[in-house]
Amino acid sequence: xxxxxxxxxxxxxxxxxxxxxxxxxxxxxxxxxxxxxxxxxxxxxxxxxxxxxxxxxxxxxxxxxxxxxxxxxxxxxxxxxxxxxxxxxxxxxxxxxxxxxxxxxxxxxxxxxxxxxxxxxxxxxxxxxxxxxxxxxxxxxxxxx
Numbered sequence: 001x002x003x004x005x006x007x008x009x010x011x012x013x014x015x016x017x018x019x020x021x022x023x024x025x026x027x028x029x030x031x032x033x034x035x036x037x038x039x040x041x042x043x044x045x046x047x048x049x050x051x052x053x054x055x056x057x058x059x060x061x062x063x064x065x066x067x068x069x070x071x072x073x074x075x076x077x078x079x080x081x082x083x084x085x086x087x088x089x090x091x092x093x094x095x096x097x098x099x100x101x102x103x104x105x106x107x108x109x110x111x112x113x114x115x116x117x118x119x120x121x122x123x124x125x126x127x128x129x130x131x132x133x134x135x136x137x138x139x140x141x142x143x144x145x
Contacts (some may be wrong), residue, residue: 002039004071005070026118031087064094067105072107072109075109
């Protein structure tokens with residue numbers, strides 16, 4: 001968590017650009033929210049799965065060729081969400097060298113307590129540092145058993 005799904009026309013994004021997009025999305029998310037990069041997950045789907053993704057997000061529809069769908073932890077301000085959306089759309093447009101209006105994005109708020117990373121429920125936004133400290137101590141203790 002967060003989970004970002006990227007939809008594109010079949011065969012339109014080569015693997016090397018998918019890696020660049022994944023890194024750009026991760027960078028934007030972490031720079032805007034302060035969340036650790038290990039929390040960010042990016043997946044790619046081609047257009048044949050677009051309707052399934054739109055249904056997951058309540059029927060979000062766009063004429064944009066490239067569409068991003070993001071599940072993010074609830075508790076983010078509208079300003080933060082706007083900065084995420086604008087930053088990610090611009091980053092994807094830049095990587096793909098397309099006009100910004102060819103990229104659209106929707107986000108959906110998900111309660112942190114509904115998501116688990118590495119066997120622990122996620123922290124609320126702003127509580128990541130303490131969560132990471134506890135989580136890494138737990139992982140270290142488990143590896144020493």
